[in-house]
Amino acid sequence: MTDRLKIDCIWWRNVQPGEFYNIERHHQIAGGGGSLYIEIPSSMVRVTLEFLEKPVTETNFISPITIEARVIGQPNISGPIEFQSKTGGRMRIARQNRQQPNSQRHPAWTEKRGFPAAPDGVASTEEARQYFPTGGIRIYIAKTTEGEYYAGFKKGVRPPTMTQDDPLWELYKNGVGGVIYADWDDI
DSSP, X not given: OOSXXXXXXXXXXXXXXXXXXXXXXXXXXXXXXXXXXXXXXXXXXXXXXXXXXXXXXXXXXXXXXXXXXXXXXXXXXXXXXXXXXXXXXEEEEOOOOTTSTTOOOOGGGSGGGTOOOOOTTOOSHHHHHTTSOTTOEEEEEEEETTSXXXXXXXXXXXXXXOOTTSTTGGGGSSSSEEEEEEEEEOO
């Protein structure tokens, strides 16, 4: 990034191996089944809506929320990220399967940018697991104090040189995800 950004907060989600398989596999597999999105569990809905600056209501009735997010490190590239409500008080980041027609996988979360990928013919979570990095995958969206969004990801284990005062330290803790509130420059 050429200009220093003032980051307000970072929303993050720990991608699970089954989700990784579902967003990498062919979208029409024999027997069907499986999601083509990244789920936001009910435990994260409130903080997600607050992060998006949307009223916290019954999520079954909210309209899709689409943000435009630039790519961390390449702010001249951007793409939409669509959040949708689901039954059971959950949400999802829609259309993330890379092989699906009309996929809206954010450009920050692609193999071109180093995001892990499984072969096109991957047929199970267990097969996909060999392409899933030790230490996991965390997608994140940073929001600036100006209200702009930037997307990125981290994979693997916490770097041994990272210190607890690093804004991204929290991405490596156990858990499904959340929002990191802090006051820092750049990421």
